[in-house]
Amino acid sequence: xxxxxxxxxxxxxxxxxxxxxxxxxxxxxxxxxxxxxxxxxxxxxxxxxxxxxxxxxxxxxxxxxxxxxxxxxxxxxxxxxxxxxxxxxxxxxxxxxxxxxxxxxxxxxxxxxxxxxxxxxxxxxxxxxxxxxxxxxxxxxxxxxxxxxxxxxxxxxxxxxxxxxxxxxxxxxxxxxxxxxxxxxxxxxxxxxxxxxxxxxxxxxxxxxxxxxxxxxxxxxxxxxxxxxxxxxxxxxxxxxxxxxxxxxx
Numbered sequence: 001x002x003x004x005x006x007x008x009x010x011x012x013x014x015x016x017x018x019x020x021x022x023x024x025x026x027x028x029x030x031x032x033x034x035x036x037x038x039x040x041x042x043x044x045x046x047x048x049x050x051x052x053x054x055x056x057x058x059x060x061x062x063x064x065x066x067x068x069x070x071x072x073x074x075x076x077x078x079x080x081x082x083x084x085x086x087x088x089x090x091x092x093x094x095x096x097x098x099x100x101x102x103x104x105x106x107x108x109x110x111x112x113x114x115x116x117x118x119x120x121x122x123x124x125x126x127x128x129x130x131x132x133x134x135x136x137x138x139x140x141x142x143x144x145x146x147x148x149x150x151x152x153x154x155x156x157x158x159x160x161x162x163x164x165x166x167x168x169x170x171x172x173x174x175x176x177x178x179x180x181x182x183x184x185x186x187x188x189x190x191x192x193x194x195x196x197x198x199x200x201x202x203x204x205x206x207x208x209x210x211x212x213x214x215x216x217x218x219x220x221x222x223x224x225x226x227x228x229x230x231x232x233x234x235x236x237x238x239x240x241x242x243x244x245x246x247x248x249x250x
Contacts, residue, residue, distance in 0.1 A: 015188035016220040018195045018228050019208065020111065020140070020164075020212045022068050025051030030200040032112040037212050043068040043111055046083035046100035059106040064225045066140070067100055067107040071115030073144070090127035093132055097131045109138035109160075109225060111197075112150065112195065119148040119152060138229055142197060160229045168198040169207075177207045185220055193228065 020041045024030045033042055034057055042058050043066040044051045044185025070083035079085070082100035084093055101107055102177045110132060118124055119141065129150075132139050138160035141151040154161040166184040169177055180196070187194035198204045215222050223231075 003070060011182075013192065014219055015185070016221045016223045016228070016231075017184060017188050017215060018223050018225060019168075019212070020066065020194070020195065020197045020225070021200055022111070022113065022142070022197055023199050023203075024054055024068070025049070027200070029202055030054060032202070032205045033198065033200050034061065034063075034244040036205065036208055037222060038063045039222045039224045039227070040208070040212070041066055042106045045070070045080060045113060046108070047136045048103075051104055055105045055107070057240055064108055065104065065106050067110045067137075068113045069097065069100055069110045070113040071118040073114040074117040077114055079114065083113075084124065084128065086118060086124065088124065088127075090130070092137065093124060093127040094131035094134070097128065097135065101135065107137070109140060111164075112142045112144065114144055115148075115150075116145040119150040120145060121127060122149055122153065125150050125153045126157070129154045129159055131164040133157055133159050138162075138225070140195065140225070162195055162228065164197050165194045166196045168196050169204040172201060172203055174203070174207065177204065179209060181207075181211060185215075193223075193231075194215045194230075 018041065020043050021033050021128040022043045024033060024042050024046060025045045030050060031054065033155050034054065038061050041064040042054065044055050045068045058065050062180065070079040072083065082096055084096060112119055129139065139154040141148055141163045143164045149162050151163045165187050168180040184194050184196040197206060212222055
């Protein structure tokens with residue numbers, strides 16, 4: 001006897017990959033990220049020399065923009081402007097987020113820059129997620145420590161939330177990029193969707209410019225952050241509020 005299973009939108013959907021480029025805003029070479037497919041999301045550091053201009057141009061392209069918010073690491077790394085640190089009061093965390101957002105026009109969401117110390121701390125994360133919710137943003141945990149509680153607290157706060165699956169380029173070689181992209185695609189094919197994070201290194205940008213247009217041939221769709229959270233099959237159960245688009249004066 002033959003049984004026919006019902007076709008569902010989930011069964012018909014292609015595996016999906018979301019790519020975020022972190023650490024954008026300091027170097028003129030970061031402008032090259034704007035040549036990547038517009039589904040690629042740019043996560044821009046606050047108060048950087050080129051951050052506002054890149055955010056503006058990205059928005060004009062229809063590209064999603066995020067705030068890459070610095071958070072304290074366990075290794076004492078230099079954080080840069082608008083960073084969150086252990087010991088900040090909740091109102092200071094909220095004010096810092098608000099100030100940082102003003103330097104990155106049209107940010108729809110945030111992810112953490114570093115944060116291996118801060119994202120383990122429940123009280124600062126609770127204060128941050130309350131502020132994120134008030135701003136109408138989504139949150140993506142860069143997962144710089146396996147002990148991060150950030151995504152769990154974000155979900156409990158009712159924020160659209162996701163977690164990074166693969167860092168693509170923490171080793172700067174073509175072979176490593178190929179290896180990590182293969183892993184990312186494998187996760188997407190097993191689970192339906194996967195999130196990769198890369199950085200605006202010239203090697204990484206050139207690699208992505210070459211391989212991303214070829215994803216369709218592998219049966220994989222490249223999606224934006226907004227696509228991810230808007231999808232009916234998204235793992236996030238809460239959909240993001242739309243932020244008002246304001247183009248930065250240049």
